[in-house]
Amino acid sequence: MLKKLLIKVFALLLFSSMVVANAGTIKIGAIVASTGPASFLGDPELKTLEYYVKQINNNGGVNGDKIKLIAYDTGASPKKAVTFVKRLINQDKVVAIIGPSTTGETMAIIKFVQRAKIPLLSMAGAVAIIKPVKKYVFKIVATDRMACQKVMQDLNKRGLKNLALISGSGGFGKSMRKQCKDVAKDYHINIVADETYGKKDSDMTSQLLKIKNNSKVQAVLNPGFGQGPAIVTKNYKQLDIKHPLYQSHGVASKKFIEIAGAAAEGVRVVAPPVVVADKLPADFPNKKIAVKYKNDFEKAYHTQVASFGGHAYDALFAIVEAIKAQNSTNPQKIRDGIENLKNFQGVDGIVNMSKKDHLGLDTKTGMIMLEIHNGDWTIVK
Amino acid sequence: MSEFFGFFLSGITVGFIYALVGVGFTVIYNSTGIINFAQGEFVMIGGMSSVFLIKLGLPAEVAFFLAIVITSLIGIALYKLIDLSKNSSEVSLIILTLGFAIVLRGLASVVFDKELHTLPPLLGDGTVTIFGATITYQALIIIAIAIFIVIGLFLFFKKTKTGLAMVAVSNNKDAAKLMGINIKNILMLNFVISSVIASIGGILLTPITSTNYEVGIMLGLKGFCAAIIGGLGNPFGAVAGGLLLGILEAFVAGYISSEYKDAVAFVVLLGILFFAPGGLFGNLKAQRV
Numbered sequence: 001m002l003k004k005l006l007i008k009v010f011a012l013l014l015f016s017s018m019v020v021a022n023a024g025t026i027k028i029g030a031i032v033a034s035t036g037p038a039s040f041l042g043d044p045e046l047k048t049l050e051y052y053v054k055q056i057n058n059n060g061g062v063n064g065d066k067i068k069l070i071a072y073d074t075g076a077s078p079k080k081a082v083t084f085v086k087r088l089i090n091q092d093k094v095v096a097i098i099g100p101s102t103t104g105e106t107m108a109i110i111k112f113v114q115r116a117k118i119p120l121l122s123m124a125g126a127v128a129i130i131k132p133v134k135k136y137v138f139k140i141v142a143t144d145r146m147a148c149q150k151v152m153q154d155l156n157k158r159g160l161k162n163l164a165l166i167s168g169s170g171g172f173g174k175s176m177r178k179q180c181k182d183v184a185k186d187y188h189i190n191i192v193a194d195e196t197y198g199k200k201d202s203d204m205t206s207q208l209l210k211i212k213n214n215s216k217v218q219a220v221l222n223p224g225f226g227q228g229p230a231i232v233t234k235n236y237k238q239l240d241i242k243h244p245l246y247q248s249h250g251v252a253s254k255k256f257i258e259i260a261g262a263a264a265e266g267v268r269v270v271a272p273p274v275v276v277a278d279k280l281p282a283d284f285p286n287k288k289i290a291v292k293y294k295n296d297f298e299k300a301y302h303t304q305v306a307s308f309g310g311h312a313y314d315a316l317f318a319i320v321e322a323i324k325a326q327n328s329t330n331p332q333k334i335r336d337g338i339e340n341l342k343n344f345q346g347v348d349g350i351v352n353m354s355k356k357d358h359l360g361l362d363t364k365t366g367m368i369m370l371e372i373h374n375g376d377w378t379i380v381k
Numbered sequence: 382m383s384e385f386f387g388f389f390l391s392g393i394t395v396g397f398i399y400a401l402v403g404v405g406f407t408v409i410y411n412s413t414g415i416i417n418f419a420q421g422e423f424v425m426i427g428g429m430s431s432v433f434l435i436k437l438g439l440p441a442e443v444a445f446f447l448a449i450v451i452t453s454l455i456g457i458a459l460y461k462l463i464d465l466s467k468n469s470s471e472v473s474l475i476i477l478t479l480g481f482a483i484v485l486r487g488l489a490s491v492v493f494d495k496e497l498h499t500l501p502p503l504l505g506d507g508t509v510t511i512f513g514a515t516i517t518y519q520a521l522i523i524i525a526i527a528i529f530i531v532i533g534l535f536l537f538f539k540k541t542k543t544g545l546a547m548v549a550v551s552n553n554k555d556a557a558k559l560m561g562i563n564i565k566n567i568l569m570l571n572f573v574i575s576s577v578i579a580s581i582g583g584i585l586l587t588p589i590t591s592t593n594y595e596v597g598i599m600l601g602l603k604g605f606c607a608a609i610i611g612g613l614g615n616p617f618g619a620v621a622g623g624l625l626l627g628i629l630e631a632f633v634a635g636y637i638s639s640e641y642k643d644a645v646a647f648v649v650l651l652g653i654l655f656f657a658p659g660g661l662f663g664n665l666k667a668q669r670v
Contacts, residue, residue, distance in 0.1 A: 039495055169640075196639045200599035202398055202590040205391040206634035213384055227497050227591040234589075238508050238515050239387075259499045259591050262506055 025068045026061075026329050028053075028319060029088035031099035031109070032123075032312075036075030040225070041101040044297070044309030045123055046071060049098065051300050052316055062323050070094060074105060081105035082112065089116045095331045098315040099123055101308075104171065110137055119322075119335040121315035123308075126175050130358040138338050138358045140314040140346050142272055142366035144172075144223070147249050148180035150270045150367040151221055152187035154380065158244070160218040164193035164211045166204065166232060168224025172250050173199070176223035192216040199228055205235045212241050219243050225250030230259040237263035244268060249367065254304050257375055264372045268380065271370050272307040274347050276377045285365050289345045310347030318344060318351070383513030388635040389628065390511070394520040396627025397527045398589070401582040402604025403611065403619035404531060405575045410613045411551045412571035415474045419459060419482035420579055421601020422489075427452045427580025428592035429489055432498040441500075449580045455485070456576030460569050482597070489594040502588040523585050530578055531616045547571060606646050610653050612660025621661055625649070 030049055033042035053069045061067060070092050072084040081100045088094045089112065096119045100106050103126040110129075113120040113136050122129050122139040129139050155163060163184065167177035173196070184191050193214050195207035211217055220243055222232050229251045236245055245267050247256070252271030257264050273280055277290035293313050294305045321344060322337025323329055341360065344351040349365035369380040402424055409417045430451045434444035459481050463474055502519040509516055537544040549557040550567045558564055582600075583592065590596065604619075607626055611618025626646055634642040653660060 043495075195634075197634075198643050200596070201642075202586070203391055203395045203631075205394075206388050206631045207639045209384055209387040209391070210635060227593070227596075230497070230499075230591055231589070237506075238517055240515070255497060259497055261499070261501075 024061075024065045026065050026323065027068050027070060027092060027094040028316070029085075029092060029094035029097040030069060030071040030312075031074055031081055031084050031088070031097065031101075031105070032071060033076035033101040033105070034071075034073045036077070038076035038102050040306070041123070041308045042073070042076070044306040045099070045101055045312040046073075047301055048293075048297065048309040048312040049316055051296065052313060055296075056320065062320050063327065065329065067320075074100060076102050076105065078105045078108035081109050085109040085112045089113070089118055094118065095329050096121070096319045096334050098312065098319070102171070103129065103175065106137075106139075110134060113137065117335075118331045119319075119338055121318060121338070123311035123315060125172070127179070133356060133358050136335055138318070138353065138360075140318060140348055140351055140360065141311045142249070142348055142361055143179070143359070144176040144248070145179040145183060146361070146363050146366050147176065147270045148183050149187070149363050150369060151180070151246050152183060152189050153363070154246075154268065154270075154369050155189055155219055156187055158219075160244070161188065162190050162192045162216045162218045164195070164214065164217040164220045164243075165191060166193075166195040166197065166207055166211065166220060166222050168199050168222075168226070168228045169196050170199040170224065170226070172248075173224040173228075176248055176250075180221065180223065190216075197224075197228060197232070199224070199226060201228065202231065203235065204228075204232050205239060208232070208235050208239055208241065212239055217243060219246065221246040221248075223248045223250070227259065230256060233260040233267055234263045246270065249307065252307055252370070257372055264375070267372050269370045269372065269377075270367050271377075272310065272348055273365065273368050274305060274310045275307050276368070276370060276379060277305075279377065279379055280368075281379075285350045286345050286347070290347055293347045314346035314348050314351070317346070384635070386512045387514035388631045390514045390516045391635075392628030392631030393524065393624065394516060394589075394627070395630060396607075396624035397520075397524045397620075398582075398586055398600075398623070399603045399607040399626055400620040400623030401523065401527045401530070401585070402579065402600050403607030403623050404527070404534070404616045405579045405582070406605055406608035407611075407614050407616050407619050408534070408571055408575040408578065410608070412547060412568055413463070413474075414551075415463070415471050415478065416605070416613070417459070417575065418475065418478045418601060418605075419485060419597075420575070420604060421597030421599070422482045422485040423452050423456065423576050423579030423597075424583040424586065424600050424604075425489060425592060425594065425597035426455060426485065427583025428500070428587040428596070429493050429498065429583075429594065430580075431584050432500060432587065432592065433493055435500070445584050448584060449577055452580035452583075453573045453576045456572040456579075457569060460572040464565065464568075482601070486594055486597065493594060495594060497591050497593045498587070499591040500584070500587045503585075517589070519585070519588050523589075526581065526585060527620065530581070531620055534574075534616045543567075543570070603646065606650050609650060610660060612662040615660070615662045618660055618662035625661075 032046045034046040053067050057066045074080040103124040106122040106124045120137050127143045127145050167173040193211050197204050247269045252275045274290040277294040280287040297305045322334045326333040326337040341353040349361045351360040353360040370377045405420045430448035431444050504518040507518045546562045607623035608619045611622030630642050633645045
């Protein structure tokens, strides 16, 4: 009996001493969809966070303090994201939160971080997250709007005016389709056809035939991710459509080339620079960091780098930079630090935050245009 | 005209894909009276195992054969599960297949991975042009094999002793038993045939649609629609149902709007269930109340 009590007391002492030792830790929360339908985003994001938190701690931490990462998996459910954000704020008492991976989840938790005054660095794509500007919400992720702008700029360069859209009906395709229709007039592009397909469809030739027989069409853009764009690309080739085909950043990985096979030849893909880190021109602003991230990730996990993991790198290091600059781990100070980031070297581009801009990326470094040749990427100048 | 024919060919391609999955439903329904909602997952396992066996360095033919064997073993496992709970109602057994499907999906995401994969088309990337519309070699292979399978099944059920025994079991288990037919073996054979058809489907579809651990959900759903429209229990019906569905979808996407394409499947399904509850080719079993 006494022995048991002693053990309990000892355990309690041990535990409290651990709490004391924890005083010098910085608790950072992460809400990622590492399983479920958005696991292609969340999985590389979580891997990236785990890898770099370990690396930072092994190198002595931030200002001498170690980082403690508290990560929760939402499976892309906004409901779970809300539960976890409450837990991170109230129980775990984190100083900053990274994530969630998707737009729907991010929109669901914004009001909680705003109320708790904890800075949030979302890893989702949509513009709505940072427009209008919310005091505690940031994101260092190129938006689908920027991807559209990049495509339109490329069309302008080629002197093409009439664009056909064939979009996946999932959240990604829907959002990008809306943004593209929205920015088209800024670049004097006419959307002359607007087709969609279900994200699990196995044949898109009907939609593409309509586009083929539309005499106005000069180029085709396919917002979407997963197997859809690969099938579109194959059907496009099968129908022998001669117009240039553009794919979105949703398929900017070697996997797409593998699945679309020979049909991918000549397809243009708008992509974040990290996809072709090694091939970037030497004077590309964030080449060094992109190459470093790509090499680190591929060495640690033995799989090809997915551009999405870069969002996690940028979010983590933005917080680290802010803590260093402010020399404080107070959430309010971290927020100020993130808002004042200037010329921050991120995987997704060079970041310049301001009171009015909580994104800080521009289309020059945030997105580049690639063309597929012989099963590999080439950069379109 | 070439546009019309283009939509038509697209519909036929997709229709035979649905048919190939739908036929598997009819075989198991015929013998056991239950709908196997893991049918789509069998298709997925067929495709995914082929992809990974080829990655291991096996020649394609060996990989395809092993993939068919693996899927058949899983089919037998499902039959054993159903046999264990044979005193349950048909509804419980259908729910059992749903659960089995979820388990297979989860296992596939762990054993294989969550990425998309594809196989090279059997006869290369070529296409054939008919009246100004094109169709791929792979689609032609699918059509040919689907027709071959359905005719094969028809002959098997009509002309062979085993086939006739299967029909006997599905008509009246007790009478079949009295005739000295081993019911358990016959039922298990049904699951094997269904798995073999599904895995062949998976191997043939993968070059067109690509595959991942979740691909079975959609394929299963559309195949199920095809089987219902054609009248559950009739392999020819499943082909007709699949074709009707595929062609309707293609024409709606082509002439009306691609937004309404998926709604068509369900409208047709509801219409059939309402006006011809037995399906196009099914004959409702008369039940004495």
